[in-house]
Amino acid sequence: MEPSRIRQQLGYLKKERNYLEYKLVRPYQMVPYSLVRLANICGKPRCRCKKGKPHGPYWYLSTKEKGKTRMIYLPKKEVASFIPLVERYKEYQSSLTKLRRLNQKIIQSLTQIEKASFTKPEQKIRKKD
Numbered sequence: 001m002e003p004s005r006i007r008q009q010l011g012y013l014k015k016e017r018n019y020l021e022y023k024l025v026r027p028y029q030m031v032p033y034s035l036v037r038l039a040n041i042c043g044k045p046r047c048r049c050k051k052g053k054p055h056g057p058y059w060y061l062s063t064k065e066k067g068k069t070r071m072i073y074l075p076k077k078e079v080a081s082f083i084p085l086v087e088r089y090k091e092y093q094s095s096l097t098k099l100r101r102l103n104q105k106i107i108q109s110l111t112q113i114e115k116a117s118f119t120k121p122e123q124k125i126r127k128k129d
C-alpha cells in the first residue's frame with residue numbers, strides 16, 4: 001500500500017482510538033461480575049430437588065478469581081439495579097479488546113510506512129570513478 005494511503009488509514013484509526021479512549025477514561029460505576037441464574041440442589045436427602053424439581057432458579061453475580069468461580073447470591077429485588085452495572089463492565093471489556101486491536105493495526109500501519117522508507121545501503125554508498 002502507498003504510504004499516503006497508509007497515512008490516511010492511520011488517521012481513521014487514531015480517530016477511532018481517541019473515541020474509545022474518551023469513553024474508557026471516565027467510566028460509570030460497574031461491577032466486574034456477570035449475572036447468572038442457577039437452579040440448586042440442596043443437601044437434604046429426600047428433598048423434591050432430588051426428583052428433578054430443583055430450587056430456584058436464583059440470581060447470582062459470578063466472577064472468576066484466580067481460576068476459581070466466585071458467586072454472590074443476589075436477591076430478586078436487586079437484580080434490576082445490577083443489570084446496568086454488569087452491562088457496563090461487559091462493554092468496558094469489549095472496548096478494551098477493540099482498543100488492543102486498533103493499537104495492533106496502528107503498529108502494523110507504522111511498520112508498513114517504515115518498510116516503505118527503507119533504502120538499500122548499497123545505493124547510498126558513493127562509488128569512486
Ligand SMILES: [Zn+2]
Nearest residue numbers: 041042047049
Ligand atoms: Zn432440595
